[in-house]
Amino acid sequence: MQIKYLAKIFVTLRTSVLDPAGVAVQSGLKQTGYDNVEQVRIGKYIELTITAPDEMKARRDLNQICDQMLSNPVIENYRFDLIEVESQTGVF
């Protein structure tokens, strides 16, 4: 059996790393009157579907995918939520 999961992946800068884009957005907001906004941090949000026989395999693949392709482990953290969307029984 193969199960299809929807993965919602968050890639964020480590707190020790400066975020120039976030600083620029905050500065722009301040200039347009939003001086009540602080600590802007900009990251990535990725959605994908992944098919695997079980959740453990899906999580293992996703950890490798995030480490190798979706994040830069030197400066970024990631986390993801998995939602089962479909089960398929068939001949594989």
Added chain:
Amino acid sequence: MQIKYLAKIFVTLRTSVLDPAGVAVQSGLKQTGYDNVEQVRIGKYIELTITAPDEMKARRDLNQICDQMLSNPVIENYRFDLIEVESQTGVF
């Protein structure tokens, strides 16, 4: 009284809009053996703190900020979660 909220903002491409970066990631994953991944969509995830007298004002400001600065309403949708992190009573 002023309340500080943490906003978690998701900016995603509208489903009708092609995502070339997502297609490139999916193609790269396939070439490295992950042919079980599909429908990759890459968006932005933004965290910020906003101070406001109540949640309604915070949400109104955030809607304007997202419309004007954080998203392109022609091709992107946004949504956000608000979490109260701190209440301050003081002289303003």
